[in-house]
Amino acid sequence: MTATPTPRVTIRDVAARAGVSKGAVSLAFNHKPGLSEATRDRIFRAARELGWAPNLTARTLAGSRVDVVGLAVCRPARMLGLEPWYMEFVSGVESVLAEHSCSLLLRLVRSMDEELRVQEAWWRGRQVGGSILVDFQAGDPRVGLVEGLGLPVVAVGHPSLTGGLPSVWTDDATAVTEAVRYLAALGHRRIARVGGAAALGHTAIRTAAFDEAAGALELAGAWQVATDFSGDAGARATRSLLTAAVPDRPTAIVYDNDIMAVAGLSVAAEMGLRVPEDVSLLAWDDSQLCRLTHPTLSAMSHDVHGFGAEVARTLFGVITAEGTAGSHPVPTPVLTPRGSTAPPKV
Amino acid sequence: MTATPTPRVTIRDVAARAGVSKGAVSLAFNHKPGLSEATRDRIFRAARELGWAPNLTARTLAGSRVDVVGLAVCRPARMLGLEPWYMEFVSGVESVLAEHSCSLLLRLVRSMDEELRVQEAWWRGRQVGGSILVDFQAGDPRVGLVEGLGLPVVAVGHPSLTGGLPSVWTDDATAVTEAVRYLAALGHRRIARVGGAAALGHTAIRTAAFDEAAGALELAGAWQVATDFSGDAGARATRSLLTAAVPDRPTAIVYDNDIMAVAGLSVAAEMGLRVPEDVSLLAWDDSQLCRLTHPTLSAMSHDVHGFGAEVARTLFGVITAEGTAGSHPVPTPVLTPRGSTAPPKV
DNA sequence: CGCACTCCCTTAACCGGTTCAGAGAAGAGT
DNA sequence: ACTCTTCTCTGAACCGGTTAAGGGAGTGCG
Secondary structure, eight states: OOOOOOOOOOHHHHHHHHTSOHHHHHHHHTTOSSSOHHHHHHHHHHHHHHTOOOOHHHHHHTTSOOOEEEEEEOSOHHHHHHOHHHHHHHHHHHHHHHHTTOEEEEEEOSSHHHHHHHHHHHHHTTOOSEEEEOSOBTTOHHHHHHHHHTOOEEEESOHHHHTTSOEEEEOHHHHHHHHHHHHHHHTOOEEEEEEOOTTBHHHHHHHHHHHHHHHHTTOSEEEEEEOOSOHHHHHHHHHHHHTSOGGGSOSEEEESSHHHHHHHHHHHHHTTOOTTTTOEEEEEEOOGGGGSSSSOOEEEEOOHHHHHHHHHHHHHHHHHHSSOOOOEEEOOOEEEOOTTOOOOOO | OOOOOOOOOOHHHHHHHHTSOHHHHHHHHTTOSSOOHHHHHHHHHHHHHHTOOOOHHHHHHTTSOOOEEEEEEOSOHHHHHHOHHHHHHHHHHHHHHHHTTOEEEEEEOSSHHHHHHHHHHHHHTTOOSEEEEOSOBTTOHHHHHHHHHTOOEEEESOHHHHTTSOEEEEOHHHHHHHHHHHHHHHTOOEEEEEEOOTTBHHHHHHHHHHHHHHHHTTOSEEEEEEOOSOHHHHHHHHHHHHTSOGGGSOSEEEESSHHHHHHHHHHHHHTTOOTTTTOEEEEEEOOGGGGSSSSOOEEEEOOHHHHHHHHHHHHHHHHHHSSOOOOEEEOOOEEEOOTTOOOOOO
16 A cells, blocks of 8 residues: 555546646536537537646635635533534535535634624635634624625524524524423422523523513513523532522523533432422423433424535625525424323422 | 635735735745745734635645544444443544644444545545545455555454554553453353454454453353344343343343443343342443443443544544554453442342 | 955745636538 | 628636745855
8 A cells, every 4th residue: 555645636637638728627516608519519528537626725816706615612621522513514504515525613712802803814814715604792893893894694693683684593482481381381489590600692682581580570580690601510509509508599490501401400419309399390492312311301492404504505605696695593402201291299 | 794705815815915925825834944934023023914824725736744634433323322431532533633733534434335436536636635534344445445545544443453544542451351350350240242243353353352361260150142232232232131031131231332331231120130230230431321220230341532533633643654654552441330230139 | 355254135036726818610601 | 692690629827835946145265
């Protein structure tokens, strides 16, 4: 197995073999008019025989489309590994990108500032043809940057956060309301919510919706606590909620992701409380994890993979149609009852 | 906030403003000799004032280094989301890439064939400067491809699988042996292992090591079952292991990842078996998940993030030093006892 | 004074494509 | 027979950098 020194075959070789000019090969490979069928065939045959494919770098430099989509993620590494959401989202994005033989440029950043720098460098350097923006905050500085740059993006987040950018979102407010109503319908009057990072826009939306729903239902008790999405934080929050004496203790807890719900389940067990008899637990996202616990976790369930795919499709729309932005929601998470929710026994 | 039409500033503009030629700017930005300090300063000042940074695409085309590293992952999407290993590995890789302002090109592929095509296209199209190869199988076809192409890579896997490619690996055989010895030392004589995908090389290594360790210790019973790494598969495997009548039922089970161990824990609960009294469970990888269950999961623990970082560092070594390949292992996973392992009561 | 040697910097070719003005050839219309 | 189109295809400029070869100024030395 000797290492061949990589015989780079270029458009020039293909042109020579097909007996045409470089330009003709380019036209053929971009499916542009102006070539006879016969010539087209000869060119493709020559390319196939030589095993040639257009060099994306050169193609990009020459000013045509860029076949790369950027995604900068700003969360601590430790947390990411545990968040099934991201990988599933990425796989959904990928599934659509692959159809367009497009790749995903992934970058983990440590701060909003770094993300701003990365996005700008990517775009000005023609490293990406567009970007997916996630984890919006109120007054997000990316909105201004992106508009100034003219960078095609699709924002993942509610329009109230993404300020005019084309966006795709899940209706978290409605979902939270449904979650609270469901628990109330089971008979719960003291409900708590273990939320995600307070700085994140969608957390704020859920928080507001929870308050409103609790008010509308005139619940006897409604607590909310912000965390960083990590299992540890979820465990701490649960512990502090459940140590209260009975009249002040919630009988149901809604979590902002699966990991924290799993952690909550374990805290309940550790404290000798039965789930769902003593306390009901409701997870969010509904990854496979929810079916691996005992009892299984009821969850607000949605198709994260499909969500990623939809975001990617929308981005292609933005990139090609230039401005025919199609902001739209994806289906609202639906309640999937399992073993961790039941009427309160207390 | 009107959208500026993106004022692309090029090396030519910088050169003009600094009163030098394009070449001079290039020399300065690549820290090459042949320029006076004064000129260098002027150039950098001009670049800063214009907000210019070299265009990576052009730089790549011109034949210099490529600041992108490729990673193609071949596992079903659903599973990926749940495997904390990947995201943590990626974040480790990223942490090193970022230091070199290098990006990660990620691609989920559906088959080995597709991966071969992707890697070849990436390399020939100068899309990547090198690649990270994971999930090796016996007789892996990537070895031949990569050697033929001359693509700089670092393989994640034991040298027996990665055929001469520079590689970084964890000593799974030793770790499995330690796991079995630990359980045996606790008094377990009937031990099972719920392994990962049989096609994967490292699974085979662990399987062989388990057999050997079991033989050496003359265990009364040693079972192994292959799965696809998913929680569901882990649950099924556990269920079938634990339904056996007592003399044929294992008193300890080792899992190939965390997810399956979590699933196993839940199956034990569902079957009315106490952990660790009736059956001990040992997880693998030791993500945060292991501390979120009740009881907490004992695990073979290693630093996946650090592993990723080391792989990235090695890849840079391969790319720059051209052939000074440094195949080496990373620290062997160590046993971290928690609440799911104890002497058998049966 | 002339020559060799440095040191800085410029020039121009090149990387591998895309794009567009325009050249030839073939067919249509008159 | 001649002009006008239409259809194919070519040639050359260009994208934004890198790099090797070379030119001019300044210095050391015989």
